[in-house]
């Protein structure tokens with residue numbers, strides 16, 4: 001990992017600082033990512049895509065910037081946008097999870113059709129994996145699809161589907177080959193959420209907001225060419241998407257910004273005139289977390305370097321989700337503690353409400369619990385680290401019929 005800035009790197013740094021000076025006022029506020037992007041966010045996203053600060057390495061023919069992977073460029077973009085307090089771009093399931101999956105295994109037609117508008121935030125995707133009775137044991141899903149007259153006809157139910165209440169499209173895992181062993185019987189379909197027969201029922205979480213949903217399918221017709229790879233390849237495709245999901249959820253870039261926000265909060269005098277940064281136990285927590293975020297960031301850069309060289313990071317990659325989401329929750333817990341009584345008084349507000357500082361931290365604190373569950377729980381991540389990463393013996397499985 002070479003961290004020296006070359007002339008082109010310094011030029012990129014200067015370019016982003018110039019953007020901050022000339023266009024910074026157009027940036028949407030940080031946060032608010034768990035709702036449909038508004039006009040301001042979409043305009044900012046377009047600007048970031050045009051300049052190559054989002055989708056930098058995605059080929060131009062698919063709507064990206066076509067640059068070669070460069071670890072330092074990625075780090076400079078993240079750092080400079082964070083330093084200027086600019087919105088770093090939409091972090092959606094479409095951009096972070098589906099786009100890299102299509103780049104790996106999508107057809108040429110699928111890449112040309114879906115990647116550009118997804119990058120620009122014009123198409124919002126949701127992930128239709130989990131079902132009642134199939135979460136950690138995802139391969140047990142029962143939503144069925146049968147082929148009829150050039151279409152898959154889908155029947156079944158999904159649950160915990162984030163963003164489905166405002167998404168345009170879903171990447172759906174369903175069972176198309178019921179006679180094959182369970183992992184080999186799945187397919188991965190791209191489904192328009194406006195297809196007749198789809199019913200979305202929002203679920204309210206402990207934040208008081210509807211963030212995920214139940215989704216019911218009754219004879220939903222999906223053109224057969226909207227399958228990614230072939231029938232029975234769904235488990236393979238779903239796992240590629242999950243790999244990207246886990247890297248996104250554990251990405252330390254947003255944690256760096258979070259540490260800075262907490263440090264600012266702690267340096268301000270509270271209602272009692274005291275500063276939390278002067279309290280040794282709180283300062284100690286901040287410094288420990290800051291060190292862990294820094295370590296996580298270096299680890300992230302090392303992974304980027306390995307991937308840019310075409311190497312498989314193996315075990316190193318399996319720790320990202322567990323470590324990053326746990327760290328995120330500990331950071332928001334510190335902020336809530338620093339806020340004192342203000343961190344306790346939470347009143348659920350409407351989806352469209354502009355959140356004040358305390359509410360933003362409280363929502364993060366509650367939502368971060370979900371991030372330790374979604375995309376594979378912390379317990380499942382530990383199993384993966386132990387069994388696939390470290391090669392430890394597999395944990396005993398429950399006997400059939402007794403789970």
Ligand SMILES: Cc1cc2nc3c(=O)[nH]c(=O)nc-3n(C[C@H](O)[C@H](O)[C@H](O)COP(=O)(O)OP(=O)(O)OC[C@H]3O[C@@H](n4cnc5c(N)ncnc54)[C@H](O)[C@@H]3O)c2cc1C
Pocket residue numbers: 126127128129130131133134135136137159160161162163212369370371373374375376377378379380383
């Ligand atoms: C905020 C949030 C957003 C989500 N968004 C989506 C989404 O957009 N799309 C989607 O499809 N799903 C989504 N999910 C669902 C998520 O993927 C599942 O909740 C998760 O995979 C766990 O499945 P489950 O809820 O069925 O729990 P279960 O699998 O029933 O697990 C229950 C408990 O048992 C533990 N456990 C299970 N098996 C083992 C084992 N082998 N070893 C040790 N412990 C085990 C788990 O860790 C957990 O603590 C979301 C969840 C959350 C919280």
